[in-house]
Amino acid sequence: MMVESASETIRSAPSGQNGVGSLSGQADGSGSGSGAGAAGTAGGGAGRDAAAGADSNGEMSPADLLHFQQQQALQVARQFLLQQASGLSSPGNNDSKQAASAVQVPVSVAMMSPQMLTPQQMQQILSPPQLQALLQQQQALMLQQLQEYYKKQQEQLHLQLLTQQQAGKQPPKEALGNKQLAFQQQLLQMQQLQQQHLLNLQRQGLVSLQPNQASGPLQTLPQAAVCPTDLPQLWKGEGAPGQPAEDSVKQEGLDLTGTATTATSFAAPPKVSPPLSHHTLPNGQPTVLTPRRDSSSHEETPSSHPLYGHGECKWPGCETLCEDLGQFIKHLNTEHALDDRSTAQCRVQMQVVQQLEIQLAKESERLQAMMAHLHMRPSEPKPFSQPVTVSAADSFPDGLVHPPTSAAAPVTPLRPPGLGSASLHSGGPARRRSSDKFCSPISSELAQNHEFYKNADVRPPFTYASLIRQAILETPDRQLTLNEIYNWFTRMFAYFRRNTATWKNAVRHNLSLHKCFVRVENVKGAVWTVDEREYQKRRPPKMTGTRGLLPAPATPHGPPFTCALDPEAPGEGERGLRSPTLVKNMISSLSYGALNASYQAALAESSFPILNSPGMLNPGSTSSLLPLSHDDVGAPGEPLPSNGSSSPPRLSPPQYSHQVQVKEEPAEAEEDRRPGPALGPPNPSTAGPAEDRDLEEELPGEELS
DNA sequence: TTGCCGATAAACACTT
């Protein structure tokens, strides 16, 4: 108390560095739902901070470029095909009564086909020069191969058709068949060719891309996906009779098996095309192609269509009711024909899928790490992790380059990786109770999901107090002006970039209200510091008893999970196989006690030296046990054993404040910012031992409390 | 049901 009164006089405008700031626009408006736009006080100041735009940028990743390349190539191929199509029909090797339909085929096929990017779209995304280069490159290559390939392809088609006819027992369907099949085959082969090409490039080190993307449209788009099993077949089928074409394709030393494998794995993820099966051609031949089901739609695929279900069209945003498949097909061909719109929609869908896949891979990776860390067998991943794992694996077939998934930084409101949906009380005015203190050490949690919070407009699951503290502790000198605190908030959390008015008031309120925040006069003016002891004092009681230190703060808190780590929990583990509760259960079932024990033990023996030593920066050194410790310890934020003065339960290192934050993180850690030196400034040294004194010095002087 | 805690709102004082 004294502190403030004394200091207030001096206070000079802290404005110094704030201005730079943050905040992207968004009018003040009481973002937080509850409104109260009034907030006459400072809160209103909404306007000025300029977001620390550090984040977000719309650059194109190499992978994207590649993706586009591929699409472009496919498009070229498609055009080629379409041209061919018209020509093909002439040969008339088929009885087809539905010659007419043949025309449609290409359309539907094309629609489903990989290339979904129109040149225009490409242009929008790529810079002209880029586009040019890519196009030329790609086209040249493709065309070359295509032309060569096509001649052979024609022959091949004839052969196949003949075979089919011979085996021919197929009634009407057949009719359609030949032409369509031919098209489909061609298309498919084109795609494969394309794929081959890409693979070759990859192998040659010319390109590195993510399987997802490499396979891009093909596999990503459910509709376009090729049945995994089909591919091999295809190759086989063609190769068998002696397809010269094949050879030309594989040239680069790609062996069939390899190709097939890769292709398969590529296709796998999307796991599409249930209907494929139907297509089994009468003679069982290149039925393979048929998989393009819908495309050929009409006659075949009597049963279902991936875009048709429950009597309605499932085309994104469509939902048109169709009595039967036939009608649906019509609808499909008319409403969703190959045009800019459909193309764009496909593209979007593709992106969605890709994003999800990437996200999934990321998450599963994290999960693995978490489980490994918790001494769980990754092998017994529980129901939900299972699929994850699988898909992840699928989407990243080995042998391929796995570009850092990180690239994709979805600014989507996805839930923070490490968190359960819980934390998403979706920003509302939610008065989320932050059990955070107990459950997740803010520092680690933050470090882990830093990117997430930075980009997603999700309300962070921490209390203002803990956030403020975190902000302050992150700085080398452990002190911040109010404005700097604001900036930190906006910089670290997208949420605070938008919901301006209220939180600033809340921050001030918290600063004033909590004894743990001490105002100190500084050269800069008034700055705020944290009195760890006070901070610790605030909460020791609670968590001590019931809650323990959470091993891995996988779940911050939030209604659902809210640290339900009750000691008792172990028993009821089962009820919680539900995903949301899963984490909780996992943890609890992990023999929380044991962990806790080991944690303590580890801490006991390792305690500070390690934490404070530079070595701590090196995750490796600390190994599995420590991570736990740091987290918890490091984030005195919460579970901290109430200060060094009291509280027997946990070891109570005096106040190794945040420094301990350093912790090793599963995958992301690296990019996120090494928590260690404190996210903020590059001043590892300051952090260390000095810090303790820092607090001591400043605070004492001020006479805390 | 009660008490604690955190979030939010708002009034007010003070400084720049």
Added chain:
DNA sequence: CAAGTGTTTATCGGCA
């Protein structure tokens, strides 16, 4: 005077 900063009070809702 306006804006920023701090303090304080009141209310609400979640949670144990």
